[in-house]
Structure formats: C-alpha cells, structure tokens
Amino acid sequence: MTVESVLYILGVVVVASPTILLSSLGLPLLMGLHLSEATQSKLTKGAVVAGFLASVCILGVMLVSGLRHVPIEFGNWVSLSQEHFHFHLKFVFDRLSVPFVILTFVLCGTVGAFASVYLHRDRGYRRFFLLYALFLLGMVVSSLAGTIETLFFGWELVGLSSALLVAYFHERPAPVRNGLRVWATYRIADAAFLIAALAMHHLTGAGDFDGLMGSGPWPYGEAAIGSTSALVVGLLLLLAAAGKSGMVPFSGWIPRAMEGPTPSSAVFYGALSVHLGVFLLLRVSPLLDVSIPLRIAVVMLGITSAVFGAIASRAQCDVKNALAFASLTQVGIITVEIGLGLRYVALIHMIGHACLRTLQLLRAPSVLKDYRMLENAVGMHLSGDTVDKSVSISPSRIWLYRFAMERGFLDALLNRWIAHPFTSLFRFCDSMEKRWTDLLSGGDSHGADRLAPYGDSLEDVE
Amino acid sequence: MSEFHLPWLSLAMAMPLFGAIAVSVMRSRDRAWKVSVATCGVTLLFACGEWADFALLHSFQAHDRWDLFRLFNLNEKFVVDELSAPLLPLGALLYFATVLTTLRTKINRFSFALTLFSEAVLLATLACREPWIIILLLIVGVIPPWIELRKRRQSTRVYVFHMSLFVGLLVVGQCLVGPEASVTDPPVLAGCLLTAGALIRSGIFPLHCWMSDLFDKATFGTALLFVTPMAGAYAIIRLVFPIAPSWALQSIAILSLVTAVYAAGMALVQKESRRFFCYVFLSHSSLILVGLEMATPIGLTGALCVWLSVGISQLGFGLALRSVEARTGRLSLDGFHGLYEHTPFLANMFLLTGLASIGFPGTIGFIGTELLVEGAVDVYPMIGFAVVMATALNGIAVVKAYFHVFTGTRHVATASLVCRPSERVTILIMVVLIIGGGVYPQPGVISRYHAATSLIKLRGAESVTPHQEQNLGSEK
Numbered sequence: 001m002t003v004e005s006v007l008y009i010l011g012v013v014v015v016a017s018p019t020i021l022l023s024s025l026g027l028p029l030l031m032g033l034h035l036s037e038a039t040q041s042k043l044t045k046g047a048v049v050a051g052f053l054a055s056v057c058i059l060g061v062m063l064v065s066g067l068r069h070v071p072i073e074f075g076n077w078v079s080l081s082q083e084h085f086h087f088h089l090k091f092v093f094d095r096l097s098v099p100f101v102i103l104t105f106v107l108c109g110t111v112g113a114f115a116s117v118y119l120h121r122d123r124g125y126r127r128f129f130l131l132y133a134l135f136l137l138g139m140v141v142s143s144l145a146g147t148i149e150t151l152f153f154g155w156e157l158v159g160l161s162s163a164l165l166v167a168y169f170h171e172r173p174a175p176v177r178n179g180l181r182v183w184a185t186y187r188i189a190d191a192a193f194l195i196a197a198l199a200m201h202h203l204t205g206a207g208d209f210d211g212l213m214g215s216g217p218w219p220y221g222e223a224a225i226g227s228t229s230a231l232v233v234g235l236l237l238l239l240a241a242a243g244k245s246g247m248v249p250f251s252g253w254i255p256r257a258m259e260g261p262t263p264s265s266a267v268f269y270g271a272l273s274v275h276l277g278v279f280l281l282l283r284v285s286p287l288l289d290v291s292i293p294l295r296i297a298v299v300m301l302g303i304t305s306a307v308f309g310a311i312a313s314r315a316q317c318d319v320k321n322a323l324a325f326a327s328l329t330q331v332g333i334i335t336v337e338i339g340l341g342l343r344y345v346a347l348i349h350m351i352g353h354a355c356l357r358t359l360q361l362l363r364a365p366s367v368l369k370d371y372r373m374l375e376n377a378v379g380m381h382l383s384g385d386t387v388d389k390s391v392s393i394s395p396s397r398i399w400l401y402r403f404a405m406e407r408g409f410l411d412a413l414l415n416r417w418i419a420h421p422f423t424s425l426f427r428f429c430d431s432m433e434k435r436w437t438d439l440l441s442g443g444d445s446h447g448a449d450r451l452a453p454y455g456d457s458l459e460d461v462e
Numbered sequence: 463m464s465e466f467h468l469p470w471l472s473l474a475m476a477m478p479l480f481g482a483i484a485v486s487v488m489r490s491r492d493r494a495w496k497v498s499v500a501t502c503g504v505t506l507l508f509a510c511g512e513w514a515d516f517a518l519l520h521s522f523q524a525h526d527r528w529d530l531f532r533l534f535n536l537n538e539k540f541v542v543d544e545l546s547a548p549l550l551p552l553g554a555l556l557y558f559a560t561v562l563t564t565l566r567t568k569i570n571r572f573s574f575a576l577t578l579f580s581e582a583v584l585l586a587t588l589a590c591r592e593p594w595i596i597i598l599l600l601i602v603g604v605i606p607p608w609i610e611l612r613k614r615r616q617s618t619r620v621y622v623f624h625m626s627l628f629v630g631l632l633v634v635g636q637c638l639v640g641p642e643a644s645v646t647d648p649p650v651l652a653g654c655l656l657t658a659g660a661l662i663r664s665g666i667f668p669l670h671c672w673m674s675d676l677f678d679k680a681t682f683g684t685a686l687l688f689v690t691p692m693a694g695a696y697a698i699i700r701l702v703f704p705i706a707p708s709w710a711l712q713s714i715a716i717l718s719l720v721t722a723v724y725a726a727g728m729a730l731v732q733k734e735s736r737r738f739f740c741y742v743f744l745s746h747s748s749l750i751l752v753g754l755e756m757a758t759p760i761g762l763t764g765a766l767c768v769w770l771s772v773g774i775s776q777l778g779f780g781l782a783l784r785s786v787e788a789r790t791g792r793l794s795l796d797g798f799h800g801l802y803e804h805t806p807f808l809a810n811m812f813l814l815t816g817l818a819s820i821g822f823p824g825t826i827g828f829i830g831t832e833l834l835v836e837g838a839v840d841v842y843p844m845i846g847f848a849v850v851m852a853t854a855l856n857g858i859a860v861v862k863a864y865f866h867v868f869t870g871t872r873h874v875a876t877a878s879l880v881c882r883p884s885e886r887v888t889i890l891i892m893v894v895l896i897i898g899g900g901v902y903p904q905p906g907v908i909s910r911y912h913a914a915t916s917l918i919k920l921r922g923a924e925s926v927t928p929h930q931e932q933n934l935g936s937e938k
Contacts, residue, residue, distance in 0.1 A: 152823070171871060
C-alpha cells in the first residue's frame with residue numbers, strides 16, 4: 001500500500017465520520033424513531049474519535065514523509081464539461097488545515113462529552129446533538145476545503161447550526177430573537193462570501209485554491225490576480241470574515257449567541273465558529289501580499305475589533321458576555337497578525353486561544369457555583385464588595401463606561417441606519433399595495449389581518 | 463418522432479378528468495377525498511411512467527403511440543420533450559401531495575372536483591407545444607380559482623382585472639405573431655405583448671398583487687396549486703423564447719430581478735403567514751425567470767434546475783404551512799406560536815423545504831442556484847450579485863417565519879396536533895426528493911442542460927457552439 005493510498009483512506013475517514021454521524025442522528029429523527037441518549041452519545045463519541053485519529057495519523061504520515069500538501073480528490077460532484085462548469089469536491093491537508101481540523105475534533109469531542117452530561121434529560125437533547133453533528137461536518141468541510149465552493153458549503157452549515165443553537169432554548173422569545181440576529185448577520189456575510197467566490201471564479205477561471213493562490217503549499221502560495229482585483233475580492237472576503245468572526249461592526253451577535261447552552265457557547269462562539277472568519281483570511285492570505293491597501297484594511301479592522309473588545313469586556317456584568325468580548329479582543333489581535341503577515345503566529349495564537357476559551361467557558365458555570373459555595377461556607381463575600389465613594393469619575397470615563405456597557409451602540413447603529421430604513425421602505429410598499437388592492441376590490445382587501453389563530457372555529461375566511 | 467410504449471400522456475390527462483366527474487356527483491366529502499387521493503396517485507404514476515419511458519427512448523421528443531388525440535388530429539400538438547418530461551410528474555406530484563395532506567377540517571371547503579379538473583388542464587398545458595392550444599388551456603386554467611372565489615363570496619375584482627389583462631395580452635400578442643417569426647426576424651410588438659401577458663401570470667412587479675390577493679381569499683390549497691406549477695414561466699418558454707432576441711430577453715430579466723429582490727424584501731416584513739409564503743414564492747419564481755431570460759446554456763440550465771427544486775421545495779414549504787394552519791387557523795407572524803413541541807415533523811419539514819428553496823448546501827436547490835448565479839454573472843455581473851442578495855433576504859425571511867411559527871413561546875394545545883399518516887408520507891417523499899436531489903445532483907443537471915441546449919437550438923442555435931451540438935448528439 002502506497003503512502004498516497006493510505007493518506008486517501010485516512011482523508012476519507014476524516015470527512016466521512018461527521019457525515020455518517022449526521023446521517024445516523026438525522027435519519028431516525030426524520031423516520032420518527034427515537035434514539036436513546038446513550039446511543040447518541042456513543043455515536044458522537046465514535047465519529048469524533050475516528051475523525052480525530054485519522055487526522056492525527058495524516059499529520060504523522062505527513063511529518064514522516066515530509067509531505068506538506070496532500071490533496072484528496074473526490075472528483076466532480078457536478079460537471080458540465082461543455083460549459084466548463086465543475087463543482088469539484090477536493091479536500092486539502094496542509095499546514096493550515098491539519099492543525100485546524102485536529103483542533104476541531106479535540107474541541108468538539110470535549111464539548112460533546114461535556115454536553116452529554118450537561119444536557120442529560122433535557123428536552124432538546126436530540127436536537128442539540130443533531131445540530132452539533134451539522135456543525136462538526138461544517139467545520140471539517142470548511143477546514144479541509146480545497147475549493148472555494150467547498151469552503152462555502154461548510155461555511156453555510158456552520159452558520160445554520162450556530163443560529164439554531166443560539167435559539168436552542170426556543171420556548172423563550174429572547175434566544176429566538178438572538179438566533180435570528182445571528183442568522184441575519186451570517187446571511188450578509190454569506191452573501192459577501194458568495195459574491196467574492198464568483199468574482200474569484202471570473203478572475204481565475206476556477207474555484208480551486210491552487211489556481212487562485214498559486215501552486216506553492218500554504219503559506220508560500222502567490223496569488224495569481226492583480227492588486228485591484230485582489231483588493232475587491234479581499235474586501236468582500238474581509239466583510240464575510242468580519243460577519244463570521246463577529247468583528248466590528250458585527251460584534252453584536254457574539255454576546256447574543258451566549259443565549260445558547262454552555263457547551264454550544266463554548267465550542268461554537270468562544271472557540272471554533274468565531275475563528276472561522278480569521279481562518280478564511282489565513283486561507284486566502286496570499287491575496288494580502290498582492291494588495292497593500294487590503295493589508296492595511298485587515299490590520300485596521302483587527303485593531304478596531306481588539307480595542308473595542310477590550311473596552312466592552314471590562315464593563316460586561318455576566319461572565320459569558322465578558323468572555324465573549326475577550327474572545328473578540330483575541331480575534332482582533334489574530335487578524336492584526338494576519339495583516340502583518342505573521343501567519344504561523346496567527347495560527348498558533350488561534351489554536352491556543354480556542355483551547356483556553358473552551359476551558360474557560362465550560363468551567364464558567366461551575367466556577368461560579370464553587371465560588372458561592374465557598375462564600376456560603378465562609379459566611380461572607382470573599383471579594384469584599386466595597387465602593388470607594390471618594391474617587392471622582394470624569395465625564396469621559398462615564399461616557400466610556402456607557403459606551404462599553406452598551407457594546408459601542410453598534411447594534412443600535414446597525415438597526416437605525418440599515419435595518420430600520422430597509423424595513424420601513426418595504427412596510428411603506430406593503431401599505432401602498434394594500435391601498436391598490438383596496439381600490440381594485442372596492443373595499444378592504446386584507447381580510448385575513450383580522451383573523452386570530454386558535455379561535456373556536458378552524459375556518460379561515462368566510 | 464419517437465413514440466411512447468404506452469399512452470402515458472392520454473392516461474395522465476384523462477385520469478383526473480374522469481376523477482373530477484366522479485367526485486362532482488359524490489355527496490360524501492370523505493369519500494370524495496379518498497377518490498381524489500387515488501386519482502391523483504394513479505395520475506402521478508402515469509406521469510412518472512411517461513418520464514421513465516421518455517428517458518428510455520433517448521429521444522429529444524416523443525408522443526403517445528395510441529393516443530386519443532389522433533382522433534382529433536392533435537397528436538403532433540401534445541408532445542413531451544426534454545423540458546416537459548419532468549414537469550409533468552412534478553405537476554402531478556403537486557396535486558397528489560396537496561390532496562393527500564388535506565385534513566378533515568378542510569375537506570368541506572376544498573373543492574376536489576375543481577382541483578382534479580385543474581390537474582387535467584395543467585398536465586395538458588405542460589404537454590402541449592401548440593401556442594394557441596397553450597393559450598386556450600391557460601385561459602381555462604384561470605377559471606377554477608375564480609369559481610372558488612365566487613363560491614366563497616370573496617371579491618374577485620383584483621383577480622379578474624389581472625387575469626383579463628393576462629388573457630387579453632396573450633391573445634392579441636399571439637394574433638400578431640406571423641408564421642415567419644423567429645429570433646432573427648422577431649415580431650417585436652407581438653413578443654412584447656406575449657411577454658407582458660406571461661409575466662403578469664407569473665406575478666411580475668408591479669402587477670403581482672393578484673397573487674397575494676388570491677392567497678388571502680382562496681383556500682390555501684387552491685392558491686398553492688394555481689401558482690406553484692409556474693404556468694407563466696412555461697408560457698414564456700413556449701411562446702416567447704423561440705421568437706425573442708437575446709437582448710430583449712436579457713432586458714426583461716432585469717424586471718424579473720427587480721421582482722425577485724422586491725418580493726424578498728416584502729416577505730421579510732409580512733405579518734400574515736400566507737402573504738409571507740406568497741412573496742417568498744414570488745421571489746423564487748422570479749429568480750427562475752431571470753435565469754430563463756438569460757438565454758445562455760448555463761443560465762438556462764440553472765433556471766430549469768431551480769424550477770424543479772423550487773417546485774418541490776416550495777410545495778413542501780406551502781404544505782407545511784397549510785398543515786399548521788389546518789390545526790390553528792390563520793397564523794400571524796407578528797408574535798410567536800411555539801408549535802415545535804407539538805409538531806416537530808412539520809417544523810423540520812418547514813425548515814428543510816424553506817432552506818432547500820434558497821439553495822442551501824446539501825439540498826436539491828444548491829447546484830441549481832449556483833448555476834443560476836453563474837449564468838447571470840456571465841451576462842450582467844450586477845444581476846448575479848442581486849440574485850445573491852435576493853437569496854440572502856429570502857433565507858432570513860424563511861428562518862424568521864420558522865422561528866415565529868414554531869418557537870418563541872410554549873403553546874398549550876387542547877387537542878393533539880401531531881402529524882397524520884398522510885402528512886408523514888408526504889413529508890418523507892419531500893425529504894427524499896430534497897436530500898436525494900442534493901446529494902446526487904448530476905443526472906438532474908445533465909437532463910436540464912440537455913433541455914436548455916435544445917431550447918437554445920430552437921432559437922436559431924447561435925448560442926450553441928458546434929462542440930456543444932456534437933456533444934449533445936453523441937450523448938443522445
């Protein structure tokens with residue numbers, strides 16, 4: 001058996017394990033069959049361990065054989081050769097994707113084990129693990145994607161599962177509203193990503209990263225497009241990354257995402273999901289070498305996000321939100337590192353931060369409980385909650401505190417300048433349409449507006 | 463011309479006609495429902511038989527061997543080709559699924575006889591290639607919803623105004639089309655009138671209000687069955703596409719695009735579930751028109767793929783909403799209803815079909831949407847970007863509606879709201895089609911590509927390269 005065939009088999013296992021997990025959890029749900037918690041937990045454990053071991057083996061083989069770029073071809077998913085349209089399924093194991101996919105399996109495995117206890121007998125146990133499988137598949141596909149379309153595929157799966165997990169406690173309106181907010185932000189990021197992918201296709205004739213970033217292994221590829229094109233595509237990808245990683249001005253979704261259960265908050269928003277945007281920037285980092293303005297834009301966005309995250313995290317009054325903004329600070333710094341061309345530093349920083357943040361978020365609920373137990377045992381507050389009234393606070397500090405407390409007013413600004421004008425315009429159109437149909441009907445044309453659900457009668461319109 | 467091994471077309475059209483006659487004399491509504499389900503099921507089998515037979519023939523077009531039409535010298539008029547071969551089973555599936563999921567709470571108000579009659583008319587339309595007969599069938603097709611509106615004592619003025627305009631424009635336009643009309647010698651005025659008529663039937667902005675009015679006033683099933691087969695798009699393909707020059711079609715595409723974006727925006731602000739569905743559907747059907755009007759092989763292939771995927775997914779989406787409504791009455795999207803725990807099956811179907819319609823990865827619409835956007839960008843880059851924006855807005859609207867209907871609160875029900883076996887069967891069929899088409903899209907895409915290149919050949923073949931023709935011929 002050759003090294004190539006071993007790598008191919010291992011690569012298939014890495015991609016197939018989350019796919020099989022998703023199928024084995026999803027199909028019984030659709031058929032109306034109920035798997036027990038233990039079965040779901042075992043399936044999850046098996047899939048994550050198989051994927052993890054296979055990816056570690058790939059790393060071992062790569063280190064032993066000296067290979068730095070291992071493409072695994074699955075052929076064309078769809079092909080119209082006459083039109084030169086191919087949807088190529090290709091996964092790449094290199095110095096960027098292998099650490100990230102191993103990180104994905106480690107953190108998802110940890111959180112899966114934690115969640116099987118944390119959510120024991122919870123009504124949404126099955127739903128959680130189904131969405132977890134969807135997320136895992138999305139992360140694995142995104143990490144290993146060898147073409148921009150494949151990356152988009154995984155990117156969308158991560159987005160959907162994240163939004164639905166934010167709304168996990170769906171019997172309350174607040175998580176649902178937050179889930180919708182996350183989804184709306186992601187859709188804007190997805191649209192930017194798709195437009196960038198189309199632009200790349202047109203500029204290079206293919207969605208393959210090799211064609212786009214040159215043939216050298218990451219991070220030594222050279223972008224095959226001009227500086228102006230790189231700037232346009234790069235800015236679109238920067239917008240997509242900013243949405244996905246919750247950078248300024250989209251940072252509002254990160255604290256909102258903490259509405260989900262602790263395990264999902266830990267792995268999705270504190271560790272993995274929030275890094276997917278910067279992972280994208282790392283993947284297309286050769287573009288930055290071509291365009292200095294793009295590089296400046298990346299650095300500026302990173303600095304802004306880092307400073308904003310640092311300010312906002314200091315005023316948050318609950319631990320999850322404080323950790324969320326602390327994550328943002330680190331993501332901002334990682335972005336600056338990418339902008340400065342320190343790619344390995346950024347990759348190591350990302351892995352270290354993801355592990356640390358997962359530990360913090362998983363530990364946060366129990367550490368508070370332990371702290372209270374200790375206080376109860378001692379019989380007094382350990383921190384000594386005293387306020388020194390003699391210290392005068394300047395108006396600028398009060399303003400800064402308010403700015404941090406209100407998370408930079410960014411959500412309010414986005415609502416006021418983007419969401420509100422948009423919805424107002426269409427509500428106006430809706431009212432105009434009503435007038436028009438009223439005129440044609442010669443009376444009230446929107447009879448259904450008066451009908452209330454759950455009435456005694458199931459008849460809709462009489 | 464190739465002939466089928468069995469008279470699939472005649473049987474598929476005759477079956478619902480006989481069913482309609484039988485049902486119209488039945489007094490028991492329960493029995494009428496059962497007969498309708500059986501009729502639609504058998505019709506679906508015949509339509510599927512037609513598709514399978516056509517695929518086995520490896521032909522560009524085929525007609526019935528022992529058809530009834532020969533008696534009236536119509537056998538050359540009712541022909542199945544690459545375009546219509548899968549549309550017939552899709553149309554039959556729409557009717558079968560709708561009738562099957564009609565619950566007892568609705569059978570007293572849903573007209574099975576008119577529905578079966580409409581099915582026969584639709585299948586005849588989709589199998590027809592003769593312009594005047596298509597126009598006649600399209601005119602007949604608008605009558606059943608009008609009868610229902612009258613029976614329900616609803617105002618028909620909005621519907622009648624738009625449908626009269628649609629009929630008038632089609633008839634005048636077709637009268638002006640000369641026998642020598644072609645892409646190289648286009649009858650511009652006739653083309654404009656025909657296009658305007660077909661676009662009104664498709665619900666083009668600003669003449670789309672009849673669609674929301676119909677959803678407001680007719681039963682959900684009737685409205686769903688009137689719009690989801692996308693007869694307007696079929697009229698454009700058969701009546702306008704062969705005679706309109708590319709520049710004209712691509713200009714019209716901009717109108718369709720405006721409708722797609724506008725309807726997506728309107729879907730986001732709707733507070734009533736049926737009108738929300740109407741705008742989501744309108745946005746998607748307009749996106750199909752955008753692709754059809756690109757008149758390039760890739761854009762057209764994308765549009766034809768999306769036609770099938772939107773047909774299936776929007777049907778499932780509409781049926782999920784209809785099933786929820788059958789249990790609760792009309793739903794407002796202003797507040798939350800929290801129905802997930804009572805109807806998880808319907809909730810999952812709602813989300814899956816909604817996501818499939820926006821071309822979510824892994825579902826049947828994904829590749830079609832990619833092709834559509836790719837084709838649109840080839841012609842006008844800005845159009846491609848606007849298509850992306852429309853799908854993004856639709857995605858937000860779909861998930862918003864899902865959250866409002868199924869989550870946000872805890873609903874206390876006094877009666878069981880669980881899925882009936884008939885609904886469960888329909889859901890599973892939809893899931894198989896949506897996921898199956900998403901996981902293994904190649905055959906569907908190739909079939910639609912053949913249909914696209916055949917259509918372009920009809921236009922004078924200037925868009926099809928000799929290489930493509932050669933490939934097409936060899937694959938046949």
